[in-house]
Amino acid sequence: MVFSSLLFLFMYLPVVLILYYICPRKWRNLLLFIVNLVFYGWGEPVFVTLMIFSTIVDYTCGWFINKYRETDKRKAKRFVVASVIINLSLLGFFKYAGFLTETLNYLPFLNIPALKIPLPIGISFYTFQTMSYSIDVYRGDAPVQKNIITFGTYVSLFPQLIAGPIVRYKDVAYQLNHRRETLDDFTKGVCIFCVGLAKKVLIANQMGALWDKLLQNDMPNGWLGSWVGIIAYTFQIYFDFSGYSDMACGLGNMFGFEFLKNFNYPYISKSITEFWRRWHISLGTWFREYMYIPLGGNRKGMARQMLNLLIVWFLTGFWHGADFNFIFWGLYFGVLLVLEKFVLKKWLDKAPAFVQHIYALFFIIFGWVLFYFSDLGQMGAFITSMFGFGGTVISADAGALALSYLPMLLVAAFASTPVMTKLYRKIENTKAAPALKTAFCIVVLGISTALLVSQSYNPFLYFRF
């Protein structure tokens, strides 16, 4: 189930909210656990077993880690390793086995039957979350969770289950048992949810439509047309992802949770280093804490630091998808970050701000080309068309599309900056604020509903002929 669907908005959410608030406090985690599983299992009920398996395994590991943590470090460590191995095996099997068999088959003497395993949604996110639990308990950063239902609620918590943010256990450990839902937080959550809904349905989906239409054009779009397309995709992926994170945070607030921010205006960055501090923050934090620093980080000399960075970025890329282009994409940023750290930084710092912005945006946007095309031939053709080797500037059809979506492109560009938030801070405490917020929520809900319903409006066009 996804948040930006009629099923979620007009069935699941109202039912869950009503049940949650009539439920006595002590049963609320159990209730959340159950509705989480309904949410998760809606499309693929079989995978609910996977979630329950994950819960039991990590609960057990955590319990033993806590038991031996003080007395027998070696035994405790064994359970951390077990938890990490089981989680990575789940991820490896469901996400990477197909890719692996396919890749191995390129070897001339091998012919393994290709594995086609459906990817359980959210598996990349919740395996990372549960690993953070075992490691945090081992490190003494988080208390053990003795109640398996409460632990299950954390593992399966529906707001961030499918697309993050990756909530570390230590960040919500206290909230799981001691959260207090308030009307103020609920109101804040509603507003954040609506912001996320607007990002997803009003901006990301429109940008996605533009990108798809440009890709489907039967005539070459021209170099400018290609740039318009990849810029639309740049907006689509940001508003889609950060919209989803906002909706998750907003929903969290409605149920008394407080999650950390996942995006912080990444497209206003002046360098790639800054971009990754602002983009998908929870993932970057995870890799830094549980991978980069344990590998030695920057404490073991420059050569080792460079290697560490490349390992982390290889894995970051591969985490995003089981295909070569995601690995390229990760390494591309790894190389850029190493270059920035050791070479470009001095030069960049002296450059005027707009040069820094253009530099960062160029490499971010170009990165999305690598991210989007898993077919290397198509990727090459697209890059060729972007740099105008023997093409038109912009075809008539691409031009018409670009103009049709120009207002939304401008809105997207504007919404990528913190200007709106600054304006909001100014009116936040005025008397008119609640009325304005209400109007905003109504408009977003109304138009989002219209756009979502119209997706299901499919005139059966036999009568077209």
Add this chain to the structure above:
Amino acid sequence: MKKVYKCLPAIVFVLFIVVMMALFIILPKKEYSSSEKRYLQQAPAFSFQSLMSGDFGDDFEKFLSDQTAGRNFWVGLSAYYNYCIGNNGSTGIYKCTDDYLVNDPEDMSNLMRNVGYIEEFAESCPVDTTVLIAPSTGYICSDILPAVHGEYRDDEMFSEMKETLSSAAFVDIRDTFKDEYADGNQIYYKTDHHWTAYGAYTAYKALGETLGYTPLTQSDYEITSYPDFYGTTYSSSGFWMNPSDTLEIWDNPANDAVVTTAVTEGDETSEQQDMFYYTHLEEDDKYPVYLDGNHPYTVITNQDADSDKKLLVIKDSFAHSLVPFLADHYSEIIMVDFRYYVSPVSQLIESEGIDQVLVLYSIDNLATDTNVGRIG
């Protein structure tokens, strides 16, 4: 009171989603959507198997979106919202001046493959083949289009078609249509993708020379107008406030007693003494009034025709409003529609003693139809 005002966004939000849910549960479920011409999803039957396979979940989601309270209102709101943010044509339909709703340019990449099939057919066909392709509305009526629109590549496509179709007589209707349109005649419907009766009549006149008949004049017909016509571009667009169109029937009174239409669907053939099926005038989409709309195989016989020639028409629905004009000049017209008709045409030409073949499509349909290969 202050507290209530402060929490107004939350109150409104919860009200909105709860009321939408309640309306979905309470309101009676619709079975059929006339604007979409399809049956809507009903409550799916629950079983353990359907749940585990995920089918129940999928069907329930369809059920919910098909039965959302105020569905048509939301569809309209979406259309007008997109129009307001500058994205005219988001549904594939442009809202044009003069209340025209026009299809955006069709993907032409498969057109020439289909034209190639027609050429192969014409080359081996024992009788003469004539081809008439209706240009797109957006090409003929280019002055009504919004400032920002895709490119209608009819000119380029027509020259390519002419070149390819060397074994057939190609009747190029573009200039005639443009002249007629410039004179203020309505060639295409405003709320439908088809040509009007006048457009069809114009094409009929243009075909006379090649097919070898003298067209009747406009005054030979009794013309009746039927208002409140909401066709396909209206129902796919969501622009519900667009006014309706008027459909005309041009009837030659002399034909009333002598023309029979026989429609074959599967093994069943039904006949009637007329070419117009008036019951369809009660629907929003009135175009099936001509020859009862789409059928695999339709035969029109005229006992009193100018000639005893037999014509085979290979066509899409644009032919339905044109063939009634042709009926004056042929003792028998057979129409086949490859989307439903699967037997070989060469056999038909032989067994029925066909004298002439007319291939009649609109350019958009010819570019997208995947069944034209059956012509061979």
